[in-house]
Amino acid sequence: MTRREIPLLLLITCCGFDLVRSTVCGECQVEPLPLFQNKRVSVGVKWTKTMTNRAECAALCSHFHSIRSFGYKDSSGECVAYTDPLTTPEDTTYVGESGFNMYSTCASGxxxxxxxxxxxxxxxxxxxxxxxxxxxxxxxxxxxxxxxxxxxxxxxxxxxxxxxxxxxxxxxxxxxxxxxxxxxxxxxxxxxxxxxxxxxxxxxxxxxxxxxxxxxxxxxxxxxxxxxxxxxxxxxxxxxxxxxxxxxxxxxx
CATH class of the missing domain: 3.50.4.10 (Hepatocyte Growth Factor)
Structure with a gap:
């Protein structure tokens, strides 16, 4: 096997997500936040992208140290990265939105x-x-x-x-x-x-x-x-x- 033929992709599980091909997420705790289901947080947004699925969104977010949580909407593929960790809805600003759910990520290096x-x-x-x-x-x-x-x-x-x-x-x-x-x-x-x-x-x-x-x-x-x-x-x-x-x-x- 030559250097360029070294396998670089690994099937991994992102804590409840389907199996996805990624080298970014690794073995980290990516968890849904029950208090933030069907809620879109409107502060601390770092960027918004369109991704194929939630696992790809989680994998991308886990690459950045500054991202502490992310939101994903299955129907549109919208992936939103946030710089703030989330505790309770009362401690942040959000709007209700069906199908937009918030998740923790593990950007600790x-x-x-x-x-x-x-x-x-x-x-x-x-x-x-x-x-x-x-x-x-x-x-x-x-x-x-x-x-x-x-x-x-x-x-x-x-x-x-x-x-x-x-x-x-x-x-x-x-x-x-x-x-x-x-x-x-x-x-x-x-x-x-x-x-x-x-x-x-x-x-x-x-x-x-x-x-x-x-x-x-x-x-x-x-x-x-x-x-x-x-x-x-x-x-x-x-x-x-x-x-x-x-x-x-x-x-x-």
Missing amino acids: QQLVNDSAHGHPVLLPTVNHFGSCVTSTDCTVAKTTCNEGLCVCDIMHVYSHGSCVQGCPAYGTGFTIFKNKNLDGYNNRIINNVTTIEACLSLCLAETDFLCVTAEFASGIQRCILSSTAWYEVPRPFTLDSTIFDEAIRNCS
Whole structure:
């Protein structure tokens, strides 16, 4: 089996949803919220998209740290992501709408691990952050920044057992993703026709010719770039803002 033939999709169950092909949802608790059935919450909306089914909506929402709940309407496929966790209807603003139901999600950070039963990496929840935030001033731990609603190690450092460090004695299977960043000119491998960032991270973990420690993904051009170089090892002129790529920083084990 070649590198590009590694299976990247896994049949998984999202807590009561039908089986769906996704590497995003993983084994996380996605649950209906009984108090919010036939109710549309009208505050804290992050985005609205049209999806094929509820499981795809859940999978997409679980990819973003800042999304705490989502709504889905079966008849239209409308998927609405919310940045606020929900407690009771009395504590939020909503309107009654038949068929629009609210669900919790598990956007607490994720890691890729090897699934021995299926022989390839899958996403599982992990904790590689230091609490929630609105801005970086909310992050009090040294060398952390606010990223997608969570305090994480800044891009110049790597998460290791509750600290932010430079240099890992060994790398683990978790990643911290920074949007709109590009490590310029340190490309060990360029792979085209990669459709998801999860697939790109799987390729990083599966790489055997070199130790992959950073991965860049551009969804618009379906390109995955793997590198053996850490972000903090590169001169500043080669660490760029980007409108195309997102940068994944591999955590220590």
